[in-house]
Amino acid sequence: SQKIEQNSEALNIQEGKTATLTCNYTNYSPAYLQWYRQDPGRGPVFLLLIRENEKEKRKERLKVTFDTTLKQSLFHITASQPADSATYLCALSASGGSYIPTFGRGTSLIVHP
Amino acid sequence: KAGVTQTPRYLIKTRGQQVTLSCSPISGHRSVSWYQQTPGQGLQFLFEYFSETQRNKGNFPGRFSGRQFSNSRSEMNVSTLELGDSALYLCASSLTSWQGGDGYTFGSGTRLTVV
Numbered sequence: 001s002q003k004i005e006q007n008s009e010a011l012n013i014q015e016g017k018t019a020t021l022t023c024n025y026t027n028y029s030p031a032y033l034q035w036y037r038q039d040p041g042r043g044p045v046f047l048l049l050i051r052e053n054e055k056e057k058r059k060e061r062l063k064v065t066f067d068t069t070l071k072q073s074l075f076h077i078t079a080s081q082p083a084d085s086a087t088y089l090c091a092l093s094a095s096g097g098s099y100i101p102t103f104g105r106g107t108s109l110i111v112h113p
Numbered sequence: 114k115a116g117v118t119q120t121p122r123y124l125i126k127t128r129g130q131q132v133t134l135s136c137s138p139i140s141g142h143r144s145v146s147w148y149q150q151t152p153g154q155g156l157q158f159l160f161e162y163f164s165e166t167q168r169n170k171g172n173f174p175g176r177f178s179g180r181q182f183s184n185s186r187s188e189m190n191v192s193t194l195e196l197g198d199s200a201l202y203l204c205a206s207s208l209t210s211w212q213g214g215d216g217y218t219f220g221s222g223t224r225l226t227v228v
Contacts, residue, residue: 034216043117043203043219044156089156098169100146101217103156 002027004092006104014112019080021107023073023090031095033066033073038087038106047088048075052095080111115140119204119220126227131192134223138185138206144168145187146217147179150201159202162187194227201225 005024013019023033032051036044050057050066050073057064063076077084087108091101118137126132138145146169147159158171162181179189185206191198201224205217 036217036219041201041222041224043205043222044217046216046218049216091156098161100158100161100169102158103148105155 002094002102004028004090004102004104006088006090006107008105008107010108010110012110012112013080015081017080019077019084019109019111021075021088021109023075023092023104025071025092028071028092028094029096030066030068031093031099033064033093034091034101035062035064035073035075036089036091036103038089044089077109080109082111082113085109085111117204117206117218117220119202119223121223122221123224124226126194126225128194128196128227130194131190132194132225133188133190134202134204134225136187136189136204136206136220138187138204139218142206142208142218143185144207144209145181145185146205146207147187147189148203148205149173150203150222151199156203159189191225196227199225199227 003026030052034049035047038044048064050064061078065074087106089106091103093099093101120135144163146161148156150156160179161169165181176192181187201222203222204220
């Protein structure tokens with residue numbers, strides 16, 4: 001069956017360090033993958049989208065990589081700040097179908113001052 | 114520009130009742146999708162509407178229904194509420210069909226509690 005897996009354990013890092021979050025998937029032929037940020041009680045906020053033929057995408061302090069051989073996406077936040085503390089969700093759209101994104105459960109990031 | 118507006122923000126209903134949630138997408142966005150979010154299941158896709166037509170549907174029972182109006186505003190309805198329907202219901206709009214690869218813009222959600 002199709003699965004999207006994100007680390008359920010919270011990631012704790014110190015301010016200024018690079019946070020790296022992982023999204024693994026199985027049994028998908030991906031078209032594109034997205035990353036969202038969600039704060040408690042709020043809707044997710046779109047951050048980045050990367051297509052299956054792209055290796056890397058950047059936006060300010062954010063970087064996403066997409067390795068379709070490893071079936072994995074890495075999401076990096078450089079020079080992390082306490083304000084980056086949130087839950088980060090990955091969402092995968094499969095090719096050949098509706099392209100409706102399926103979301104992972106998310107990983108909580110806590111940046112300590 | 115205005116974001117995605119969902120009303121109401123909070124709702125408490127009794128088992129067996131029905132509920133209607135409303136979503137106004139970003140102006141110009143024609144696709145509206147609904148998701149249910151619970152701590153146990155995460156974000157689960159309910160349905161997607163595009164130009165007043167339901168284009169995709171998730172694996173939810175027929176008690177969950179929706180519609181989209183000509184101005185792209187959407188409503189979802191849950192009939193015969195069950196305790197397990199307690200969740201955050203999120204509406205998301207996007208500019209075109211998903212094959213265009215646009216990201217979603219989510220509303221803040223409606224927190225439904227069934228007692």
